[in-house]
Amino acid sequence: ENVDPQKTAFVLRKAWTLYSVTPLYRFHRGRLRDYARLLSAFIAAEKQKGLAVEVGVELDIKVAVSSLADLRGSEQDQAAVLVQLSLRSRASSRNSEDKLVWSGWFCSVYGDDLSENMPEDFTCLPLFLTHGAESYTSVVGSWFQKTFDCCFRRLAISPLNLSWMVAMWAGCKLDRAASAVELVFSIPHLSQPLDISYAIHPEDAKALWDTVQKTPGEITQEEVDVFMDCLYAHFHRHFKIHLSAAKLVKVSTAVASAHCDGIVKILHSQYLPGVLMLLTELAISQIQ
Amino acid sequence: HLATSLPLPSERDHLRPRIDLIVFMIDIKSKYSLKNVEASLAHVDASFFLGKVCFLVTGVGRVNACSIETNTVCKLGEAYCSPVLFCELELEGIRVTTAQRLLRMLQICAGHIPGVSALSFVSLMRNSDDD
Numbered sequence: 001e002n003v004d005p006q007k008t009a010f011v012l013r014k015a016w017t018l019y020s021v022t023p024l025y026r027f028h029r030g031r032l033r034d035y036a037r038l039l040s041a042f043i044a045a046e047k048q049k050g051l052a053v054e055v056g057v058e059l060d061i062k063v064a065v066s067s068l069a070d071l072r073g074s075e076q077d078q079a080a081v082l083v084q085l086s087l088r089s090r091a092s093s094r095n096s097e098d099k100l101v102w103s104g105w106f107c108s109v110y111g112d113d114l115s116e117n118m119p120e121d122f123t124c125l126p127l128f129l130t131h132g133a134e135s136y137t138s139v140v141g142s143w144f145q146k147t148f149d150c151c152f153r154r155l156a157i158s159p160l161n162l163s164w165m166v167a168m169w170a171g172c173k174l175d176r177a178a179s180a181v182e183l184v185f186s187i188p189h190l191s192q193p194l195d196i197s198y199a200i201h202p203e204d205a206k207a208l209w210d211t212v213q214k215t216p217g218e219i220t221q222e223e224v225d226v227f228m229d230c231l232y233a234h235f236h237r238h239f240k241i242h243l244s245a246a247k248l249v250k251v252s253t254a255v256a257s258a259h260c261d262g263i264v265k266i267l268h269s270q271y272l273p274g275v276l277m278l279l280t281e282l283a284i285s286q287i288q
Numbered sequence: 289h290l291a292t293s294l295p296l297p298s299e300r301d302h303l304r305p306r307i308d309l310i311v312f313m314i315d316i317k318s319k320y321s322l323k324n325v326e327a328s329l330a331h332v333d334a335s336f337f338l339g340k341v342c343f344l345v346t347g348v349g350r351v352n353a354c355s356i357e358t359n360t361v362c363k364l365g366e367a368y369c370s371p372v373l374f375c376e377l378e379l380e381g382i383r384v385t386t387a388q389r390l391l392r393m394l395q396i397c398a399g400h401i402p403g404v405s406a407l408s409f410v411s412l413m414r415n416s417d418d419d
Binding site for chain 1: 318319320353356357360
């Protein structure tokens with residue numbers, strides 16, 4: 001996959017909130033400019049109704065909708081669609097640039113499971129990622145739902161899936177010095193919430209994963225279980241706490257980090273397709 | 289009788305009534321509970337696995353909080369020839385239904401239902417699972 005790093009740079013190092021989206025009905029890639037205009041009008045109308053953002057400030061929202069051919073897995077995938085909202089201040093000084101306030105993009109990376117038997121009129125882009133105020137997400141989401149008869153749902157990530165992610169990503173080969181592998185656990189049933197953060201040297205984590213993984217390129221549930229059990233056993237030896245009884249809520253590696261509320265940050269462009277493929281799979285299983 | 293793990297303390301052996309059914313509870317949100325059950329299974333006499341053991345998986349209502357794969361528990365049930373029941377204790381309706389099912393199983397295991405033995409019951413359940 002020859003992905004142009006320039007085009008995908010906007011994805012890296014931002015916290016994206018994840019949603020699953022059902023297929024879009026009668027979405028036409030040739031009409032992106034029209035869609036931008038219609039969405040812009042919708043946002044202005046919502047603002048009139050007092051439902052939108054930035055109360056008390058007279059600002060114009062400029063909408064841009066574009067297609068990103070590079071962000072896809074196979075030829076079967078639809079190219080990603082990026083929506084960007086920028087603020088254009090009425091009282092703009094001469095050299096003011098529009099300020100990007102919200103971005104959201106739809107994508108599908110190896111989403112064949114969903115698109116395989118889909119009728120012609122439907123466009124499958126099951127993963128939706130947003131960055132910016134929730135109020136904008138809500139307005140944009142409403143417009144897409146009304147226009148293309150689709151349905152958005154927050155994508156939650158279970159502890160089971162988080163442990164897959166940390167095992168996979170901790171095992172990734174990185175040339176530069178990597179940051180620590182961190183797991184955050186939340187302890188249930190306490191009057192005051194208690195979080196435990198478990199940080200592991202990235203080389204140790206990778207060394208552990210290398211001893212566990214039998215076939216390069218393939219990962220099984222058993223291997224992930226062994227990896228996690230080793231981490232739990234090590235922690236128990238030192239602190240007498242069973243992390244396996246706690247809830248894994250966040251994992252962080254040099255490749256990417258993910259939170260159970262469905263928030264991810266991708267840090268390394270080399271592994272971007274792999275991460276997106278995993279997230280696409282999660283989105284599809286939430287839809288089906 | 290409730291216990292957090294097996295074996296049961298030997299001091300009270302002589303006071304204990306006959307054990308007719310063992311229900312191992314696994315919380316799908318806690319990997320630790322699965323490990324605990326796996327360790328406790330080693331302390332159970334083989335004769336119990338002829339229909340007097342059952343696995344109860346709780347917390348299945350919250351799909352997003354799973355720490356254990358359902359496949360793992362199903363394989364455990366197969367390995368020990370015992371049925372696996374799934375339930376969500378936080379929902380009263382399901383709680384009540386599950387309790388009724390367990391009670392029914394206990395009646396069979398204790399020999400209170402004429403014509404049905406623990407062994408015949410569990411093989412009946414296993415055949416319906418394969419369908």
